[in-house]
Amino acid sequence: MNKTTRRKFLKNTALASVATAPVFAAEETKAKELFVHHVYFWLKNPSSEADKAKLLEGLDALTKVPQIKMAHIGLPASTNRSVIERSYAVSWLLFFDSLEQEEIYQTHPIHLKFVENYSHLWEKVIVYDSVGPKRG
Template sequence: MKSTNIIEEQFIHVVFFWLINPNNESDRDEFEKAMHKFLNSSVYAKNKHFGQPADTNRPVVDASYTYCLKVTFNNLEEHSNYQIEPAHKLFISEASKLWERVLIYDSES
């Protein structure tokens, strides 16, 4: 399949998080702090995006999640290394108590 995007990396990792208490400001602050620490420390994640649902109200848009993370990697090997890197493991240990659901979509070109 011919790629039509302008992202140079070949592997895209998109993660959706649903917090247990999405309206709890303290939980959100704790999650955001852990995420920013992780993103600033990751050796493998290239292009990074961390955000919340956009204010788009259309039937095909699922805005039920609390946060979205998108990171890119040059290849599958970098993604595999990212999964076991200390920064990623620390993020999971710090933040996993705050979420009730995680959904991941990976794609490769």
């Protein structure tokens, strides 16, 4: 008969939970209809740090929209390969539970105020919306 110490039991339990965590996370993700909204901004005055700071201020305020599950404000990374686009000034990456939640965000007063107060700063905006593929 193998004698199990408390220490071995706790270690094995911890290892088992780490090993099964990805399986449970994958199942949880499948259950959700994750909607991703990624916006890229090109400023009218690309060399203006004041304009960039103002846009960042507006995006910070925009994170208060309750339908947003997660938000990330980004600046171009210093990576440099032929497939990398770095001409934008700021990116705005949002995650929603569904398309319906993103549509509520689009008409939310905070979002409408953001467009009204900050759209004069950008020259161009490109949006990439995506959903996960249906499997099985």
